[in-house]
Amino acid sequence: MGALKPPAEDVMIHAEGLTVGYGERPVLKDVTFTVHAGEIVTVLGGSGCGKSTLLKALIGLIRPLRGSVRIRGACITGSDREAALESIRRHIGVLFQYGALLGSLSIADNVALPLEEFTDLPRSLIADLVHFKLDTVGLADYAHFMPAELSGGMRKRAALARAMALDPEILFCDEPSAGLDPITAAELDELLLECNRALGITMVVITHELASIEAIATRCIMLDKSAQGIIAVGRPEDLKNHSADPRVRAFFHRQPSLMRPEAASVAPEG
Amino acid sequence: MMGPQSTTEAGGTGRRVWAPSGPLTLKTVSDHWKTFQNLLSDPAVKALVVDLSGVEAVDSAGLVLLKGLRDRCAAASIAYELAHVPEPFRPFFVFGGLDRPTHEKPSTTRVGENALERLGRLTMETLQDIGELIEFVGSVTVAFLPCCLHPKRFRLKEVLYYVQRSGSEAMPIVFLVSFLMGLIMAFQAAVQLRQFGANIFVADLVSLALTRELGPLMTAIILAGRSAAAFAAEIGTMKVNEEVDALTVMGFNVTEFLIMPKVNALAFSGPLLTLFANASGIFGGMVVGALGLDLTPASFLTEVVAILSLTDVVSGLAKSLAFSILVAMVGCLRGLQTEKSADSVGRMTTSAVVSSIFLIILADAVFTVLFHVFDI
Numbered sequence: 001m002g003a004l005k006p007p008a009e010d011v012m013i014h015a016e017g018l019t020v021g022y023g024e025r026p027v028l029k030d031v032t033f034t035v036h037a038g039e040i041v042t043v044l045g046g047s048g049c050g051k052s053t054l055l056k057a058l059i060g061l062i063r064p065l066r067g068s069v070r071i072r073g074a075c076i077t078g079s080d081r082e083a084a085l086e087s088i089r090r091h092i093g094v095l096f097q098y099g100a101l102l103g104s105l106s107i108a109d110n111v112a113l114p115l116e117e118f119t120d121l122p123r124s125l126i127a128d129l130v131h132f133k134l135d136t137v138g139l140a141d142y143a144h145f146m147p148a149e150l151s152g153g154m155r156k157r158a159a160l161a162r163a164m165a166l167d168p169e170i171l172f173c174d175e176p177s178a179g180l181d182p183i184t185a186a187e188l189d190e191l192l193l194e195c196n197r198a199l200g201i202t203m204v205v206i207t208h209e210l211a212s213i214e215a216i217a218t219r220c221i222m223l224d225k226s227a228q229g230i231i232a233v234g235r236p237e238d239l240k241n242h243s244a245d246p247r248v249r250a251f252f253h254r255q256p257s258l259m260r261p262e263a264a265s266v267a268p269e270g
Numbered sequence: 271m272m273g274p275q276s277t278t279e280a281g282g283t284g285r286r287v288w289a290p291s292g293p294l295t296l297k298t299v300s301d302h303w304k305t306f307q308n309l310l311s312d313p314a315v316k317a318l319v320v321d322l323s324g325v326e327a328v329d330s331a332g333l334v335l336l337k338g339l340r341d342r343c344a345a346a347s348i349a350y351e352l353a354h355v356p357e358p359f360r361p362f363f364v365f366g367g368l369d370r371p372t373h374e375k376p377s378t379t380r381v382g383e384n385a386l387e388r389l390g391r392l393t394m395e396t397l398q399d400i401g402e403l404i405e406f407v408g409s410v411t412v413a414f415l416p417c418c419l420h421p422k423r424f425r426l427k428e429v430l431y432y433v434q435r436s437g438s439e440a441m442p443i444v445f446l447v448s449f450l451m452g453l454i455m456a457f458q459a460a461v462q463l464r465q466f467g468a469n470i471f472v473a474d475l476v477s478l479a480l481t482r483e484l485g486p487l488m489t490a491i492i493l494a495g496r497s498a499a500a501f502a503a504e505i506g507t508m509k510v511n512e513e514v515d516a517l518t519v520m521g522f523n524v525t526e527f528l529i530m531p532k533v534n535a536l537a538f539s540g541p542l543l544t545l546f547a548n549a550s551g552i553f554g555g556m557v558v559g560a561l562g563l564d565l566t567p568a569s570f571l572t573e574v575v576a577i578l579s580l581t582d583v584v585s586g587l588a589k590s591l592a593f594s595i596l597v598a599m600v601g602c603l604r605g606l607q608t609e610k611s612a613d614s615v616g617r618m619t620t621s622a623v624v625s626s627i628f629l630i631i632l633a634d635a636v637f638t639v640l641f642h643v644f645d646i
Contacts, residue, residue: 059519089521100516102508114520 010203011073012037012170013058018067020050020057024087027053029228033221037169040203042236045223046251051206052097054173055224058204059094060085071170090118091161095173099155101147107134107158108143110238114165114179133161137191160191164201171195173205177212185211189215210252214240222248284316287353291324294332305558306339310346318343323354340368406544410533413525428531429538436532437498437539441546443496446541447488448547452554453478455484460563469563473573477548481582486546489633490593493540494626498601502622505605506615512607524606533598540594541587548586556585585646589637593630600626 006157013035017109022026027050035041041050056062058069062074068077072091074084101110111130121129134140142252147155156176163171176187176192189212195201196216207213213220213236222232224247232239232248240252250256286309291300309315319587320339325332336352342348355363363369383391417423459475505528508514517524552574604622608614640646 056515061515062519086521089519092519094516094519096512097514098511100512102513102516103511118521 010037011035012039012071013204014070015058016068016070018054018057018069019065019066020053020062020067022062022066024227026228028223030067031223031229033068033202033230033233035170035176037202038200039218040192040205040216041221042205042207042220042221043223044206044208044213044251046208046225049223049225050148050228051208052174055172055204055206059090059092059172063106067226090166091169093166093168093171094158095160095163095171095176095205097174097178098152099147099159101155101159101162103147104142106146107139107161108148109163110147110158111165114162118166129165133165135156136164137161151184153180153188156189160188164195168201170202170204172206173203174205175208177209178208182211185209185212186215192216210254222251226249271400274289277511285319285349286317289324291326293327293526294322294325294335295327295329296331298465299331299335302335306335306342307349310342310348315348317351319351319353322351322356322359324357325359328359328362330366333363333368336363336529337366337368343430344614379501403600403603404608406606409525410529410599413523413530413613417526417530424450424534425527425531431530432535433539436493437535438495440492440539440543444489444543444547445550447492447625448480448485448550449554451484451488452551452555452556454478455456455551455556456555456558457562464563469565470569470573472559472563473552473565473570474577477552477574477578478582479501480551481578481586482554483550483586483634486544486586486590486593486628489540489544489547489603489622490597491627493543493594493597494600496621496628497532497536498597498604498622498626499619501598501601502604502608502619505602505614506608508619509606509608510610510612510615519610529602532602533595536594536598537591540597541590544587544590545583550581552624563623581646585637585641589634590594592633592637596633597626597627600629 011034013033014045015034016032018031019026019029020031031054033041040182043054045051053062057064057077058071061083062082064077064192068075070076071084071088074087074205076084076088078084101107102113105113110127111133115126115129119126130142131143134143137160139154139158139161141159142150142154147158150158160176171192173192178190180188192203192205193216196203203216205212205216217236220234221230222239223229224231232243232245234243236252239248243249244254288306290305290308292298309318318339322328328336339353340350362478385504406626455474455476459472460469461471463475465470505514508528514524514528517527556565556567556570559570560567601622604618604625608618
């Protein structure tokens with residue numbers, strides 16, 4: 001489905017001292033991390049901790065307040081931002097939280113859109129490619145359906161097919177399991193894992209679904225709202241079993257009480 | 271009903287015991303509140319013991335009352351103690367945070383704006399809006415030029431789709447409005463002109479007024495109501511659904527992909543609709559002429575052809591072209607300004623119609639002055 005070729009460089013994404021936010025209000029401060037080729041890095045954390053904001057900065061939808069982001073070596077936060085973004089856009093795919101399929105186009109047309117726009121392939125070959133992509137995500141029989149006619153899981157899979165249309169080297173996913181039942185979410189995770197293993201696609205997956213994290217992540221970056229930044233980086237099993245940070249333990253063990261100080265007893269009786 | 275309660279002073283030390291009894295619930299707390307307000311306002315009180323042994327039931331209101339009492343005592347440096355807490359209440363008190371200090375509540379009241387601040391904010395917002403409109407017009411112009419060099423980039427399929435949506439499908443309402451307008455104008459003019467035996471000049475008035483002014487204006491207002499609103503809602507919904515973000519990260523030029531087809535479609539269909547509106551209005555006038563003024567359709571049309579010059583028609587069409595582009599741009603701009611909420615889509619759709627109509631009238635005034643200056 002993607003491009004089966006060795007990556008040109010090992011470091012696919014490098015964020016350095018990244019401060020992002022809306023207006024002058026930072027959501028994340030001084031975030032630094034690296035994603036290597038072939039990794040599936042999950043960015044996790046509670047609601048409102050800045051996961052989606054970080055993703056927007058990584059794909060160039062918002063300009064960071066400070067710091068830099070390099071995708072495949074191209075700095076997308078510098079003075080030549082537009083040219084850098086232009087140079088990386090053919091190499092990245094984005095799976096949005098709710099698919100973001102164009103509602104006025106059929107599933108096949110959605111997948112064909114980037115192929116028609118950015119390649120000079122003949123129409124028949126584009127049609128074959130679209131069929132192949134949709135077949136890979138199990139939607140070949142739904143090619144002519146409109147997005148509104150599909151279930152949430154099917155829309156996500158169709159969006160994955162579109163995100164992979166130009167065979168990207170890096171795939172960004174914003175909460176792929178959000179709103180899906182456990183089985184559909186697991187199927188989507190398997191699909192992502194397959195794309196990573198078979199095609200070597202580097203992935204950055206924003207999620208807070210523990211099952212997804214444990215199923216697909218080679219490494220996790222955990223963000224925290226109060227810290228406004230990264231509080232832990234590591235393999236999911238290490239974070240779950242060996243982290244000393246109560247916030248990390250609370251997240252992985254689904255026990256908010258681990259983050260609270262011991263509850264004091266009610267006022268003494270007189 | 272408020273249960274019986276008692277406050278007793280213990281040995282002249284300033285230590286008071288407050289022992290409410292009965293339920294401490296939503297129905298009774300307001301009376302208890304008055305009691306402890308009195309207690310707190312007494313400077314002799316140095317310590318307060320709240321004896322809950324007689325309390326039968328506590329709900330959220332009772333809990334908040336106890337917390338409020340505790341916090342106010344702390345603020346007034348009065349020692350506070352809860353005594354004889356019935357065992358069944360303890361889990362609820364722990365859940366409600368009676369065992370830990372209250373965090374300072376963030377202010378929930380908005381800081382009010384005075385008239386001057388409001389005026390300043392509105393002025394800044396208006397200036398920003400004008401700046402965004404100018405920037406947007408620039409970006410559409412920049413996107414338009416490469417399309418001229420590569421006509422394939424005009425996206426003919428989408429343009430035709432919007433021509434049908436904004437043009438063909440608007441024909442019935444344009445016909446109805448223009449026909450009735452021609453009819454009304456002819457009736458009004460006929461009342462006066464008939465007195466002078468100048469019935470035939472009804473044709474002159476209707477055709478000139480429609481062709482030069484009312485045809486383009488009414489068509490543009492209909493387009494504002496139909497197309498500007500539709501464009502704003504469509505693009506706004508795409509923003510809410512992250513479709514615009516998806517197009518951006520895929521590398522599409524959003525202006526070229528989403529905006530240009532709509533602007534081109536309206537630039538094409540607006541003048542055509544105006545011609546149709548002119549014809550419909552003149553037809554309305556002709557019906558009045560034939561039925562009420564003893565004018566034959568042939569004589570009415572002969573007078574129309576004689577009075578109308580090509581300049582009249584072309585000046586009306588030029589206006590219409592400008593109005594249509596304005597309507598399309600405002601609709602698209604408002605769509606792109608939509609934030610990620612359904613409420614914002616509604617507000618921007620309304621704003622698209624209101625702004626379009628305002629700008630149409632403004633542009634019409636500019637055209638009138640220009641045509642007057644250049645004697646067109």
